[in-house]
Amino acid sequence: MSYVGSILSGxxxxxxxxxxxxxxxxxxxxxxxYPHEKPELSGEFRSLISLIQLPxxxxxxxxxxxxxxxxxPSYCIKIExxxxxxxxxxxxxxxxxxxALCSLCGLCIDVCPxxxxxxxxxxxEAGYERExxxxxxxxxxxxxxxxxxxxxxxxxxxxxxxxxxxxxxxQAKAEAEAAAAQDSPTSxxxxxx
Amino acid sequence: xxxxxxxxLQRGVEEETYYLNMGPQHPSMHGVLRLLLHMRGEMVLExxxxxxYAHRAHEKMAENRSYIQFLPNxxxxxxxxxxxxxxxFCQAIExxxxxxxxxxxxxxxxxxxxxxxxxxxxxxxxxxxxxIGGITPFLYCxxxxxxxxxxxDRVSGSRLTYSYGRFGGxxxxxDDVFISQTxxxxxxxxxxxxxxxxxxxxxxxxxxxxxxxxxxxxxxARAYGVTGPVLRASGVAYDVRKAEPYGVYDRxxxxxxxxxxxxxxxxxxxxxxxxxxxxxxxxxxLDALPEGxxxxxxxxxxxxxxxxxxxxxxxxxxxxxxxxxxSDGTDVASRIKLRTPSFSVMSAAPDVLKGTMIADxxxxxxxxxxxxxxxxx
Numbered sequence: 001m002s003y004v005g006s007i008l009s010g011x012x013x014x015x016x017x018x019x020x021x022x023x024x025x026x027x028x029x030x031x032x033x034y035p036h037e038k039p040e041l042s043g044e045f046r047s048l049i050s051l052i053q054l055p056x057x058x059x060x061x062x063x064x065x066x067x068x069x070x071x072x073p074s075y076c077i078k079i080e081x082x083x084x085x086x087x088x089x090x091x092x093x094x095x096x097x098x099x100a101l102c103s104l105c106g107l108c109i110d111v112c113p114x115x116x117x118x119x120x121x122x123x124x125e126a127g128y129e130r131e132x133x134x135x136x137x138x139x140x141x142x143x144x145x146x147x148x149x150x151x152x153x154x155x156x157x158x159x160x161x162x163x164x165x166x167x168x169x170x171q172a173k174a175e176a177e178a179a180a181a182q183d184s185p186t187s188x189x190x191x192x193x
Numbered sequence: 194x195x196x197x198x199x200x201x202l203q204r205g206v207e208e209e210t211y212y213l214n215m216g217p218q219h220p221s222m223h224g225v226l227r228l229l230l231h232m233r234g235e236m237v238l239e240x241x242x243x244x245x246y247a248h249r250a251h252e253k254m255a256e257n258r259s260y261i262q263f264l265p266n267x268x269x270x271x272x273x274x275x276x277x278x279x280x281x282f283c284q285a286i287e288x289x290x291x292x293x294x295x296x297x298x299x300x301x302x303x304x305x306x307x308x309x310x311x312x313x314x315x316x317x318x319x320x321x322x323x324x325i326g327g328i329t330p331f332l333y334c335x336x337x338x339x340x341x342x343x344x345x346d347r348v349s350g351s352r353l354t355y356s357y358g359r360f361g362g363x364x365x366x367x368d369d370v371f372i373s374q375t376x377x378x379x380x381x382x383x384x385x386x387x388x389x390x391x392x393x394x395x396x397x398x399x400x401x402x403x404x405x406x407x408x409x410x411x412x413x414a415r416a417y418g419v420t421g422p423v424l425r426a427s428g429v430a431y432d433v434r435k436a437e438p439y440g441v442y443d444r445x446x447x448x449x450x451x452x453x454x455x456x457x458x459x460x461x462x463x464x465x466x467x468x469x470x471x472x473x474x475x476x477x478x479l480d481a482l483p484e485g486x487x488x489x490x491x492x493x494x495x496x497x498x499x500x501x502x503x504x505x506x507x508x509x510x511x512x513x514x515x516x517x518x519x520s521d522g523t524d525v526a527s528r529i530k531l532r533t534p535s536f537s538v539m540s541a542a543p544d545v546l547k548g549t550m551i552a553d554x555x556x557x558x559x560x561x562x563x564x565x566x567x568x569x570x
Binding site: 009010013014016017020021024030042043044045046071072073103104105106107110111119 | 264333391396
């Protein structure tokens with residue numbers, strides 16, 4: 001290409017680019033002026049984990065199995081808990097998460113046997129210290145006593161029913177054996193002993 | 194480089210040399226790369242990359258935690274292709290332990306990985322042009338990239354560090370909204386590519402800046418183990434997706450774009466062509482999306498594997514990424530070696546940058562697309 005030709009074609013390419021940029025002037029703004037405008041969070045947005053209030057229980061269902069504590073790659077979950085007087089299932093008494101350490105991988109949620117963990121939608125918070133600990137049981141504190149009362153009743157009922165059934169089964173067994181002993185007198189002595 | 198220009202410059206400056214530190218805190222250096230340049234005037238006599246500023250001991254961490262606990266780390270090795278690395282680790286473990294993956298999960302993996310690849314190339318496109326002085330394309334391509342991040346955020350819950358893969362599947366299923374969003378994104382990107390071509394590829398300043406600059410020859414690339422778009426720009430059609438198909442990549446029809454000149458312009462063209470190929474793969478995958486489960490009925494918490502050594506490689510956005518796992522039969526790896534593509538590219542830098550101008554150093558380092566956390570690990 002000649003000297004003049006290359007100048008002309010170069011100039012044309014620049015004008016072409018300028019034209020493309022000029023067309024963008026009429027476009028709608030794509031930026032968001034946070035914090036005056038807030039972005040819409042996607043449904044799957046991952047933030048600090050939280051306990052789910054299950055409708056059938058009225059509260060969370062953390063049984064302090066410690067599976068999430070064991071699988072956590074950042075070792076940021078600390079759970080205490082154990083047997084509660086008069087109740088069959090174990091209950092957590094402390095569920096601490098250090099959000100400063102959490103890497104939001106979601107393994108704890110996948111591993112939970114009672115499916116009582118989910119992601120919260122907390123997103124515009126900041127931690128100011130090295131440790132940024134949340135106790136996930138705090139929102140459930142007022143519900144706990146009521147739940148325990150109820151659960152004790154349910155457990156007691158279940159236990160009573162079970163005991164009743166067991167007694168009935170034992171009695172039926174004894175009766176059947178007694179009947180069998182009467183039918184065959186040769187083995188009767190053994191049964192009574 | 195025109196040798197006549199070099200000679201003139203050499204004669205022009207005094208015979209004095211000096212050292213120049215480029216980075217680790219340099220506005221147009223990528224991440225925390227530090228180049229120690231031995232200069233005469235504006236010419237680079239020798240170049241020594243100094244790495245390690247973003248070392249986080251991922252390989253050592255892998256020796257101290259179970260396989261599943263290492264999963265979130267994989268997204269953080271290379272933060273620009275987090276999805277590809279995350280899924281690659283899952284696939285490596287599946288190969289090691291013989292875990293079956295449902296058909297639907299395999300196809301979803303291909304879709305999200307290719308979206309991730311486009312996202313990485315778009316970011317490279319923007320920052321490369323920003324490095325060599327074009328601010329406008331950066332703004333446009335980040336607009337496109339934002340859409341991909343939104344799509345991936347909707348399905349995985351995160352924009353960069355996905356942790357989306359699980360051993361034997363993926364965490365969340367894709368729905369109709371995802372499919373329609375992805376399709377409309379592909380249409381949008383295809384509509385924008387001609388605009389980028391007019392704005393950048395045909396731009397005479399850009400072409401003159403990149404043509405013949407930073408040539409990596411085939412022999413150099415082979416000698417240093419350079420892979421990915423950089424190798425393909427030198428003329429070798431090597432792509433792990435074709436050479437050793439993993440997952441379900443053998444089902445899809447796509448090409449490996451190659452150029453022969455091996456300069457910055459060739460690398461640019463290869464990456465832009467690759468975006469189009471990724472679009473083709475996603476389209477085919479969306480068309481033939483099988484129904485079914487996306488993960489095994491019971492979550493794989495403990496990986497059972499026979500003692501031995503396993504290697505698994507994928508094509509990341511930057512090239513051949515391999516995981517070499519030494520297992521002693523327990524749930525914790527004895528050793529995991531990560532073979533990252535950026536490291537190989539960076540090791541070729543002293544050879545390539547020798548004898549170039551300082552202004553071209555920026556263009557060359559920008560065009561090879563290195564991610565420093567991946568080099569340092």
